[in-house]
Amino acid sequence: MSFVSYLIKGVSLGSVYSIIALGYTMVYGIAKMLNFAHGDVIMVGGYVIFTVMSMMGLNPVIAVLISIIFCTLLGVTIERVAYKPLRGASSLAVLITAIGVSYLLQNIALLVFGADTKSFSSVITLPALKLADGALTISGETLVTIPICIIIMVALTIFVKKSRTGRSMLAVSEDKAAAVLMGVNVNKTIAITFAIGSSLAAVASALMFSAYPSLTSTSGSMPGIKAFVAAVFGGIGSIPGAMIGGILLGVIEILSRAYISSQLADAIVFMILILVLLVKPTGILGKKMQEKV
């Protein structure tokens, strides 16, 4: 039974990773940049919920909604101010700028909220589910996280495949220049992508900090990196890939933490990533790129 409960815990953590990984993967697919500041948007989302809930004493649902709006605006602003001027510059230059933005967000949070760890009160009030006479307990956070993740995945896939905006995203990620010729507004599409990615980060932050409640100015960076790994794991640029990668990563992490060593869990996750990439160099669902001379 403990194995099953670890497995469920892993899927739950993995769901959070996949929601974050979606932000990475979509931005990468469309803007061809690694948005290193994505993890810090999660941290900002956490602080917004924390402020609204414990300082203003508002309802958790309202807090999450405010956080989603705030993060969406933040993501669009970051794109507009820091990344848009660098469109067409080398990808390394954009990467370093993203790192600069990441430092900036962390330090602003440090100045506003101080260096001490804030204890995040869960936004989920659902009671834990006890199965098999109490041998298997599933926490309320898990019960909410997994369905939300599935809903987001399905909605996003339909949005990208069916809607006009979604199809223009696909077009931009396929070939930017050709998309412009077809009348796609590239700048608008990229801005929308950032908006979606950042709002997903806000959702992920609500779920993650409810399950792992310690909040500091750097608590977004490690989940950010792991989600990035998950995105690469599944094949960067692919939406189902982000989901598979995220869930696998979460399950591997929780299982190795439980059965092998809690200190080595991260090392094992990364080791498996390297092995997977050695066998499939573009991730599990990644497209093989044909190189042209």
Add this chain to the structure above:
Amino acid sequence: MKQWKVFNQLNKSTRANVITIGVIAIIYVLCQLLIAVGALSNLMQGLLVPLCYYSILAVSLNLTVGILGELSLGHAGFMCIGAFSGAFFSRLTENTITSPWIRFPLAIMIGAIFAALFGGLIGIVVLRLRGDYLAIVTLAFGEIIKNIINVLYIGIDGSGFHFSMKDSLSLGLAKDGDIILNGAKGITGTPNDTTFTIAALFLIVVYLIITNLVNSRSGRAIQAIRDNRIAAESVGIDITKFKILAFTLSAAMAGIAGVLYSHNISTLVATPKNFGYNMSIMILVFVVLGGMGNIRGSIIAAVLLTLLPEYLRFMQDYRMLIYAIVLIVMMIFNWNPACIAWRKNHTIKGTLLSLLKKNRKEA
């Protein structure tokens, strides 16, 4: 005048080397003079050695990122390997080899060799991966190294070495035993052999190795791979060999920087701060800001960006905020197409010339 003639007869790269080494030497002498008259604060004195090893790290990463053209986010991992293997050796032989003049060079060699071994290993992985996939593998590698060192316990007693990955008690050491690597508590009591002189000397050595490589046949092959891999392959350049060469060399030099680092502090522990991906990214920032492929630029950027937060200390809590803003603004100023065009029209020389013209017209 005669000396200048000799200088001008040297070929271009040698001249550049002489100038760079000259500048490093002058700065070195200047620092020593300032220390002698007591004009350099303790804080600044403490920064001299870090400046050297940060410069070495930046120069060595420039070999992979700027000259080979592969993005690496795990440079701190190589530094970590160098630091721990070097410190391990020094702690082990502290009582047998008492002269630091023999022990320290050996430690540096061992640090470089161990880091190079891992560099070669990553180099083999690199052959299969491109671009961002490679970046994530190097990042993962750096994190793995840091994590493993934090659970590794190595001790020694009369019967030889004892290893454990659990805790120091399970090493089962005899009474005379000595725990050298104590898991997350790291290595304590490493002799402080690194001095500013040695660090500066190694900076020059590393600089010379890299510039000589870049200007050699191998260096040109490496740059050809960066510019166009397929074209390079078709003219008969052995891609495997040169990629592994570049990775190994770069790792070895990061290892040297690691040894210098570990012999400059009293307690060596692997934390996210000193050997995590943040460190790797910081080195990458040096390289990108200094100009990819520009070795002098790496040193200048490393020095400036290490000093910047120190000089911003008067702003207290705001200093890292300012640092982040400066970083973003510098990147945009450097790379934004509009800014590039503006810079082209407003060079210092051009502005001076136009001012002169204006004056002449008025006259």
